[in-house]
Amino acid sequence: MNKEDVIPQNMEPDNNMEQDARLLFTCEQAMLRKKYPQPSVDTEWGKFRKETIASEIEKPAVAVQKKKSHKTRYFVLGSLSGIAATLLLVIGFQWQADKANQPIMIFTAEATTPQVTLGTDLQPQGVAIAEIKKEAAQNIIIKPHEVDFRQVATSPKYIPTQVITTPRGKDYQVILNDGTEVLLNAESKLTFPRKFTGSRRVVKLEGEAYFKIAKNEQMPFIVETERTSTRALGTEFNVKAYKNTESHVTLINGSVVVNMPEINKEVTLVPGQEVVVDQEVFKVKDVDVNYYVQWKDGYFYFDNVPLVEVLCDLGRWYNVNIEIEKPSLMSYRLHFIADRKAAIDEVVENLNSFSYLSAIKTGNKITIGLKK
Structure with a gap:
């Protein structure tokens, strides 16, 4: 990978980030001031003096003394309350500022087995594919980078x-x-019947996979994820559905219908389109399909993609902790x-090729920040 392959897109200088942070802080101050106006000790003192002098002119000496004592108590309490409120506001503003500058761990490494595993509904944890002996494979053809179920025999x-x-x-x-080809990306799980029967071909996916569907108009192919159900007859598409992230269905060619059961919506995609689902919100947009083709060909390819998405994909592939120093960098x-x-x-070296990014690797952690 050459440095020319790493090109910042419409990035502003570091000063803009600092200005944005100051602007955000100022806005927060204004909103808090609107709700909790800052007490003025000078104003309270002036009101106290004015009221006290007026009382001394109009009241007898003894009454003045009582009134003065009464007013003093209220003034002291009011002033203390004002000081306390001011301190709370200052502490609140400082907390907001500190919070805005706290590093965030956006991806966490895990101690996992580096093996692809094959299991069943009775043994979902599976065993390492590399350890399955030929005589136990039941006509499943197992290779280092591929498993083939086209020759399997099953009991009716x-x-x-x-x-x-x-x-x-x-x-x-x-x-x-059925001859359908599925390329599973890192940290993914595919659940499917050893042999398709009935009127539909249904598989379940967690993670990401590229599907090249064998055509069968009599038996639609359906990919189910936590948030979507994608129906196709014969086409190519990519599904990205990692936990706690947006779900993406991207059509390369052909046609698919994407159903979103949680929000009772359904859309039909044309090539070059994707639907993005995040909780109860979805959107259909035109995309550069190279991103979804290049990963299966052995490359990371990100075009105008948020930094946080790039770093999570890197973390998932290399299984490293990734920390980002300023939350505003994520966008x-x-x-x-x-x-x-x-x-x-x-x-890491190529991330440092950006004029505004600093990437430091310490052990199994990468820290991303702004260049000094």
């Missing part, structure tokens, strides 16, 4: 459900019984291309 009484999982840092090709958008076979140190 019981068709096992298979579960394939990929670890961080590895992808794996699966050829289903920076950039163009970034890298070979997935490259060492993590090379990726």
Whole structure:
């Protein structure tokens, strides 16, 4: 990967980030001041003196003394309350400022097995594919980078459900019984029947996968995720559905219908479109499909993508902790291309090629900040 492959897109200088932070802080102050006006000790003192002098003119000496004592108590209490409120506001503003500058761990490494595993509905945790012996495979053709189910024999009484999982840092090709090709990205799980029967071909996905569907108009192919159900007859599309992130369905060619059960919506995509689902909100947009093609060809390809999304994909592939020093950096958008076979140190070096980014690797943690 060359430095020319790492190109900042519409990035502003560091001063703009500082100005944005100051502007945000000022806005927060204004909103708090609107709700809790800052007490003025000078104003309270002036009111006290005015009222006290007026009382001394109009009241007898003894009454003045009582009134003065009464007013003094209220003035002291009012002043103390004002000082306390002011201190609370100052502490609140300082807390907001400190919070805005706190580093955030956006991706956490895990101690996981580096093996692709194959299991069933009765043994979902599975065993490492590399350890499955040929005689136990039941006509499943197992290779280092691919498993093929086209030759499997099944009992008409019981068709096992298979579960394939990929670890961080590895992808794996699966050829289903009908000839459909599925490339699983890192940290993904595909659940499917060993042999398709009935009127539909249904699989379940957690993570990300690229699907090249074998055409069968009589038996639609359906990919179910936590938030979407994608129906196709014969086409190519990408589904990205990692936990706690937006769900993406991106159409490369052909046609698909995406159903979103949680919000009772359904859309039909044309090539070059994707639907993005986040809780109860969805949107359909035109996209650069290269991003969804290049990962399966062995490259990271990000075009005008938020920095946080780039870093999470890097963290998932290299299984490293990634910390970002300023939350406002997460929304920076950039163009970034890298070979997935490259060492993590090379990726860090290329992140440092940006004029505004600093990437420091310490052990198994990468810290992202602004260049000094």
